[in-house]
Amino acid sequence: MDTIDLMTQDGYRPVAPDTVAADIDTQCVERMTCRKCGGACYYQPWSRPGSYRAFSVCLDCGHEEEF
Numbered sequence: 001m002d003t004i005d006l007m008t009q010d011g012y013r014p015v016a017p018d019t020v021a022a023d024i025d026t027q028c029v030e031r032m033t034c035r036k037c038g039g040a041c042y043y044q045p046w047s048r049p050g051s052y053r054a055f056s057v058c059l060d061c062g063h064e065e066e067f
Contacts, residue, residue: 003064007046016045017052025054034058035065
């Protein structure tokens with residue numbers, strides 16, 4: 001089961017809780033490189049009431065890492 005399936009099954013939606021979190025985390029991910037291949041990453045937020053999880057996802061190899 002992939003991250004999208006797991007997160008939606010647990011009640012998460014692919015959105016940040018607010019624009020402040022989205023802006024900060026986007027800036028962080030833009031400076032990251034993939035730990036597996038060194039590629040550039042993009043920010044993937046997941047939230048549900050009372051919980052927020054942020055991931056960086058590699059554009060090249062698809063490796064996902066929660067931060």
